[in-house]
Amino acid sequence: MKIEQIYTGCLAEAAYYIESEGEAAIIDPLRETKPYTDRAKEDGATIKYVFETHFHADFVSGHLDLAAKTGATIVFGPTAQPGYEAYVAKDGEEFSVGKVKIRVLHTPGHTMESSSFLLLDEAGKETAIFTGDTLFIGDVGRPDLAIKTDLSREDLAGYLYDSLHTKIMTLPDDVIVYPGHGAGSACGKNMSKETSDTLGNQKRFNYALRAQSKEAFINEVTTGLVPPPQYFPKNAVMNKLGYSAIDEVIQQGTQALSPAAFEAAANEVDALILDVRDTQNFAKGFISSAINIGLEGQFAGWVGTLIPDLNQPILLVAPEGKEEEAVLRLARVGYDNCIGYLTGGFTAWQADGREVDTIPSITAETFATLFNQNPNLPVLDVRRKSEYDSEHIVGVENLPLDFINENMARIDRTKTYYVHCAGGYRSMVALSILKARGFTNLINVAGGFAAIKQTGKLPLTDYVCPTTLL
Structure with missing residues (x-):
C-alpha cells in the first residue's frame, strides 16, 4: 500500500494518491491530470476511483x-x-482498491455533502482518514461556504460538531489525519503549516476539538470569519455542474500573439492584461493598464479574489516558458477564458516601441525619513486587517488588497500615496490595480512592513499575536 500527498503550495491544497496491488485512487485532484496519471504509470497502476470530499469552493x-x-x-x-455521471455513495459504504478498502464517512458541516474517507489497510486496520475540509491540522472547515442552502452558518457548525464527535473523534488516536488544505487556505482560519498529524494529537491540540460543548464549538468556529473570496461560490458551482476540458482551455490560452495582435485583441474584446512577472521586473516597465499578479506568490488565490468575472477575457504577459503554467493556474480557479499571450514577453512589446509605464519605489529607510518629517504622509497599508490589527505604523490607513475594488472610493486622487504590504508582493498588485484605474501619484515602499519595521525608525502600535484576534 502506498499513500502519497500531492501538495500544491499556491492553493495550499492537498490531493492524495493511494495505491495497492496495481489499483489506485485519487482524492480531491486539482484541475490538471498529468501528476496523477504519471504517478499511476510509474507504479504500473490503474486509477480505479476519483473520490471527492465535497464540491470545493476554492x-x-x-x-x-x-x-x-x-x-x-x-x-x-x-x-x-452532481450534474454529471458520478457514483453517490451511502454512509459507511466501502470501496476496494487492491487489498485495501476506503470507507465513506458522511461528515456534513463544512458543506452538507462533505464526506471523509477512512482507509483500512490490508489487515482491515483503520489507518488514515482523508478529511477534506471537515478537519484540518489545527482547525476545522469554516461553516459558511455551502452553496444554495437555507441553513445558517450556526446550523452548519452544529452539523460539523456532530460529524467530528460521532464519526471522526471516535476513531483510534493513531489514525493519520490527511486534510484537504494547509496554512494559507481561506477555507479555515487557524490552519497549521503541518499537512498531516495523528488524530490523537489533534484531539489534544486542535482548538476546535477541545471545545467543552456544542454551543462553545459553534461560537468558536463562527467567530472571526472574514468574507470568503468572491470566486468561491462560482468554483463550487463549476465543481457541481461541470466545466470545460482542461486541454481545450490550455490550447486556447497558449496562443502566441505578436505585440500588434496582442494590442488588437485587448481592444477588440476588452480583455484584461495580466502580467505575471515578478514584482521588481513589473515595476521597471509594464504595459499601461496591465495588472500584476506574480506567479511567485499565491497567484491563483489573488486572481480569484480580485478579478470578479470568471469569464473575463485575459491576455497574458509572462516570463518566457511560463505561459502554459500561468494558463493552468488560472484554470485551477475557474478562469478558463485566457485568449493568448504576448510572444517575446514585455521585451518584445518594448522593442516594438509601444507605450509603457513604470511604478517608482523607495527604500524603507527613505520612507522612514519622509514619514518622520511629515507624520500625515498619505500611506496605504494593503495587508489583511488581521495583519494590520496585529501591528502597524501609528496613524496609517488600512486598505486591504482583498477589498481594494470595493474601497477605491476612499482614495483621494489628488494625493501622492506610499503603499506597502508585508514584503512587497501585494503592494505591487494593489499599485497596478490603482494605476489601471487612473491613479497616478503612487510610490511603492520596497520590502514592505518587514523592511519598515527593521529600520526601527517609525512609531508602531504594540504587537498583538494574530491568533488572539480570531
Whole structure:
C-alpha cells in the first residue's frame, strides 16, 4: 500500500494518491491530470476511483478530466447531486482498491455533502482518514461556504460538531489525519503549516476539538470569519455542474500573439492584461493598464479574489516558458477564458516601441525619513486587517488588497500615496490595480512592513499575536 500527498503550495491544497496491488485512487485532484496519471504509470497502476470530499469552493477539481482520461469512477458522499455521471455513495459504504478498502464517512458541516474517507489497510486496520475540509491540522472547515442552502452558518457548525464527535473523534488516536488544505487556505482560519498529524494529537491540540460543548464549538468556529473570496461560490458551482476540458482551455490560452495582435485583441474584446512577472521586473516597465499578479506568490488565490468575472477575457504577459503554467493556474480557479499571450514577453512589446509605464519605489529607510518629517504622509497599508490589527505604523490607513475594488472610493486622487504590504508582493498588485484605474501619484515602499519595521525608525502600535484576534 502506498499513500502519497500531492501538495500544491499556491492553493495550499492537498490531493492524495493511494495505491495497492496495481489499483489506485485519487482524492480531491486539482484541475490538471498529468501528476496523477504519471504517478499511476510509474507504479504500473490503474486509477480505479476519483473520490471527492465535497464540491470545493476554492479551486476547480480535476475529477471530470481525470475520469474521462482513465475511465475511473467519480465517487461523492451522501446527498451530493452532481450534474454529471458520478457514483453517490451511502454512509459507511466501502470501496476496494487492491487489498485495501476506503470507507465513506458522511461528515456534513463544512458543506452538507462533505464526506471523509477512512482507509483500512490490508489487515482491515483503520489507518488514515482523508478529511477534506471537515478537519484540518489545527482547525476545522469554516461553516459558511455551502452553496444554495437555507441553513445558517450556526446550523452548519452544529452539523460539523456532530460529524467530528460521532464519526471522526471516535476513531483510534493513531489514525493519520490527511486534510484537504494547509496554512494559507481561506477555507479555515487557524490552519497549521503541518499537512498531516495523528488524530490523537489533534484531539489534544486542535482548538476546535477541545471545545467543552456544542454551543462553545459553534461560537468558536463562527467567530472571526472574514468574507470568503468572491470566486468561491462560482468554483463550487463549476465543481457541481461541470466545466470545460482542461486541454481545450490550455490550447486556447497558449496562443502566441505578436505585440500588434496582442494590442488588437485587448481592444477588440476588452480583455484584461495580466502580467505575471515578478514584482521588481513589473515595476521597471509594464504595459499601461496591465495588472500584476506574480506567479511567485499565491497567484491563483489573488486572481480569484480580485478579478470578479470568471469569464473575463485575459491576455497574458509572462516570463518566457511560463505561459502554459500561468494558463493552468488560472484554470485551477475557474478562469478558463485566457485568449493568448504576448510572444517575446514585455521585451518584445518594448522593442516594438509601444507605450509603457513604470511604478517608482523607495527604500524603507527613505520612507522612514519622509514619514518622520511629515507624520500625515498619505500611506496605504494593503495587508489583511488581521495583519494590520496585529501591528502597524501609528496613524496609517488600512486598505486591504482583498477589498481594494470595493474601497477605491476612499482614495483621494489628488494625493501622492506610499503603499506597502508585508514584503512587497501585494503592494505591487494593489499599485497596478490603482494605476489601471487612473491613479497616478503612487510610490511603492520596497520590502514592505518587514523592511519598515527593521529600520526601527517609525512609531508602531504594540504587537498583538494574530491568533488572539480570531
